[in-house]
Amino acid sequence: MVSDPFNRPNSSSSSFILVGVPSLEVFTPCLGILFCSGYIITLVGNGVVLLVIGLDNSLRDPIHYFLGMLAVIDVVMVTSVVPKMLSIFWLNSTEIGYMACFVQMFLVHSTTSEESGVLLAMAIDRYVAICHPLRYQAILNHQTIAQIGLAIVVRALLFMVPLTGMVTNLPYCHSHVVPHSYCEHMAVAKLACADPRPSGLYSVAGSSLIVGMDMAFIAVSYGMILKTVLGKKSFRKAFSTCGCHICVVLLYYIPGIVSIYAQQFGSSISRHTQVLLADLYLTLPTMLNPIIYSMRTKQIRQAVLKMLFSRKVHA
Template identity: 45%
Template sequence: MSGANSSSLILGFFILNGIPGLEAEHIWISLPFCLMYIVAVLGNCGLIYLIGHEKALHRPMYYFLALLSFTDVTLCSTTVPNMLCIFWFDLKEIDFNACLAQMFFVHTLTGMESGVLMLMALDRYVAICYPLRYGTILTNPVIAKAGLATFLRSVMLIVPFTFLTKRLPYCQGNLIPHTYCDHMSVAKVSCGNVKINAVYGLLAALLIGGFDMFCISVSYTMILRAVVSLSSVEARQKAFGTCTSHLCAIVITYVPALFSIFTHRFGEQSIPHHVHIIIANLYLMCPPTLNPIVYGVKTKQIQEGVLKLFYKEKNT
């Protein structure tokens, strides 16, 4: 065993084992994930293209949506192609540094996604509570700075993951029972003390997700107060209607994410490992797949933009 461990360290790679206990079903499991990935790429790239080319969508709300779409399509592209290689071709080896890079991008982009959802909640707050000042408050420079600040926050909080994981001794083999390099999944392969990793991981989750959910809650509390004070029922319905898509995106993103984070630390004994791995994959795949559909179905301006775009293409 010690000889195998030594050779694993010398070779410098991990083995991503896919979904433990369901190896025989990998081909069948890959089909819905492949379909979700295709929908995610086409849907999000389509949204970005539409928002970029339709002047009617050149508004803060849609700029944030384009940023969310870019984050989503990049996030699922960091994991799904590698996952499909594991399922289809049994290509399970991943270089140690490539594993750390994948871990960095996965957690940075999930933090970025959370931050963009928070910015979108603030956008709805300004639009409903200060409609006359909406254009002067959320200018293009403000939107750019907010997006950059969200990205830098994620990077600064996730970079320590890389160093905390790299410093660990790996003398218990190199088999990771997962489809991608998640922070705690990699850390638990180590024979060293991972308490610092677990504590910092939870702290980072609270600083990003906890802070963002707090801001979202405050924003929607203020929105609710403003909407309730409106005298017209039609005005209330219109105000709530502008928030529906965003609320759906919040539920789609945070529910599986919180489940994955807390079961990794507190629920491993009661929840089968393969269930946790499937949820961890859905937590990366559901938002990119469903967000374009939700916004396409719920947002009239996007529907009109799609029809207008098709009409233009048809007449050229």
């Protein structure tokens, strides 16, 4: 049996114990309400997006496929962590099996990579639509979209399969108490009784490469868009749209970057702040994405209104 310094129920050696948010145990009911509310909004918002895209045959432009991909990824991302977090906050069910922990780790980190890839794809889509409108359908045809989607998934697998293998092969012979609300890679790897630095350096290098490359291309895409519409009547609309998108992108990337580097190299940031940042970048953008990206799209907005107020939805 594993001794639990947080006075939680003992766990067998084939399990980990998730603390939740360290030092904030007294606030766990309130945190549970916040994350549960965000989870429900995420499921409803992304569910509506997927429903209208699936039912309305007019929503078959490349941007709608990317929005569908983003909605699926968001649902998988939050579902991989929030239900377990709620069981910790409300039911004190802190135990998670070895296999479940590593599956959760794989899902969390692979979906964050995929989300980054889809955000980049959507930025490129807007660039082509605004800067090369006459070639839009030729450039982003169905084959290209399928190749982009496949590349996003393959990149996430190429990053996560080696990392998961490195972490699962570490021996865990000491404490099994994870000071986190989910099986975050470094929080688990630091419990090993072998050197976790190789997997940590691999994670930081891979994450930095993915995030840095995607953010650079996103910035270039939106920069080219604003340059194209500068001085034109469409400038205000483009600036408003790009501004909202960039805010969501920054809200997704900044907490994630801070969390990754703080976990690996240590910092003056308190443990509970690190955990809340990690929770934030998994849950808040997934709640805002359907509003910022989908509901601001005229065709999807009209399709939602049609679904809500029409007696019959035409397939």
